Amino acid sequence: MKRFEYIRALEPQQAVMFATPKDASFIAGGTNLLDLMKFEIETPLKLVDINRLELAQVEETADGGLRIGTLVTNSDLAAHPTVIANYPVLSRAILAGATGQLRNKATTGGNLLQRSRCYYFYQPDSGCNKREPGSGCPAINGENRLLAILGTSESCIAQHPSDMAVAMRLLDASVETLKTDGSTRQIALADFYCLPKDTPNIETVLETGELITHVTLPAPIKGMHTYDKVRDRASYAFAVVSCAAVVEVDDNNKLATVRLAFGGIGTQPWRNTAVEALLIGSDGNTEVINQAADLLLKEAKGSGQNDFKIPLTRRLLKQVIQRALANQGA
Template sequence: MKRFEYIRALEPQQAIMFATPKDASFIAGGTNLIDLMKLEIETPLKLVDISHLELAQIEATADGGLRIGTLVTNSDLAAHPAVTAGYPVLARAMLAGASGQLRNKATTGGNLLQRTRCYYFYQPDSTCNKRNPGSGCPAINGENRLLAILGTSVACIAQHPSDMAVAMRLLDAIIETLKADGSTRQISIKDFYCLPKDTPNIETVLETGELITHIVLPAPIKGMHTYDKVRDRASYAFAVVSCAAVIDTDEAGNLTTVRLAFGGIGSQPWRNEAVEGVLIGTDGNANIITQAADLLLENAKGSGQNDFKIPLTRRLLKQVIQRALATQGA
């Protein structure tokens, strides 16, 4: 690990002032950043500790939603009564995401910013366009079993690793930030992540020194909340394919609410509202599910070892819809 300066911030504006140089990074739980620093994948010359800021509260909003401080730990968020009651899909996604020890340290804001687990990204002696733009993407013709099939480019096929972010995408979360000039902004999670295109090293729309302060969730959505995660072992593994869903039906058994977001298959948490539109108002029969899956995977592209993710995603979509119909029709 390269030498760095450590400085503790006591209030948000001070943290931003300390972190404005491009060679600085914020640190709170550090569950991803420290690993990357040990491998010299990330080499900040200054670490700005934000763990003592007053940003660890969960508060109700006027419209019935939640405002979550960026420093709320994954464990506290998953166990909060307002989350388990109104947003169980979020709680389930977070509990599926890591060990208890990691959840006790990892923060909400940090979880949104965790970086891909692509093999080549984690190998400093390998070329990687995320680490060294223009050097190439060996994953395209190499070890790519867990990598993305949607939202990729000729420069990068890395997958997004976060389970929590998939649920946040499903719930239309809003990310509140404080910028270096003292202004604030609200960013829809739909617009927060960048597709790799020819600049896979740029992963979010955050500016230098911009600090995530809160994540705001709209009012809860009625329906069956589920988080299905296909992985290589029963626990503590990243998703091969995952699906966060909120689904509701009417008395006739027709789908009235369908929200679907996927992990493991995209370069960012993946949601296609047009797919949901195909399903809403129908009885969710096999032909409709096939149409929805066709639309979801219309632009999917495997790279060899990860080709199996395409049929696996089809089966997972079918399973989620049919289980919701069976459960709510019972």
């Protein structure tokens, strides 16, 4: 690990002022950043510790939603009574990720910003456009079993690793930030992540020194909340394919509400509202589910080892919808 300066910020504006140079990074839980520093994938010359900022609260908003401080730990968010009662898909997604020890340290803002787990990204002696622009993407013709099939480019097929972000995308979360000039902005999570295209090193729309202060959720969504995660082992494994869902079935056994967001298959948390619109109002028969899966996977592209994710995603979509219909009135 390379030498760095360590400084503690006591309030948000001070934090962004300290982080203005391009060679500075914020640190809270550090569950991803410290690993990246040990591998010298990230080499900040300054770490700005934000743990003393007053950003560890979960508050209800005037419209019935939630405003979550960036320093709320994953464990505390998953266990929060309002989250369990009104946003159970979020609680389940968080608990499906990492270990209890990591969730105790990992923060809400940090979880959204974690880097890809692509094998080549973590190998400094290999090429990686995400790590070193222009050096190539050996994953395309190499070890790519867990990598993305949607949102990819000729420059990068790295998958987004977060479980929590998939549920946040489903719930129409937005990110509140503070910029170095003192201004603030609110960014819909749907607009927060960048597709790799030919600049996979640019992962979000955040500017240099911009600090996530809160994540806001709108009012709760009625329906059955589920989070299904297909993985290689029962715990502490990243998703092969995952699906966060809210599905409501009306008295006529028709799909009244359908929201679906997928993890493991995309270069960012993946949601296609056209798929949801196709399913709403239907009885979820095999034909319409197949049409929805066709639409979801229309642009899917396997790279060899990860080709199996395409049929696996189809089966998971079918499972989620059929289970909701089977549980109607239960």
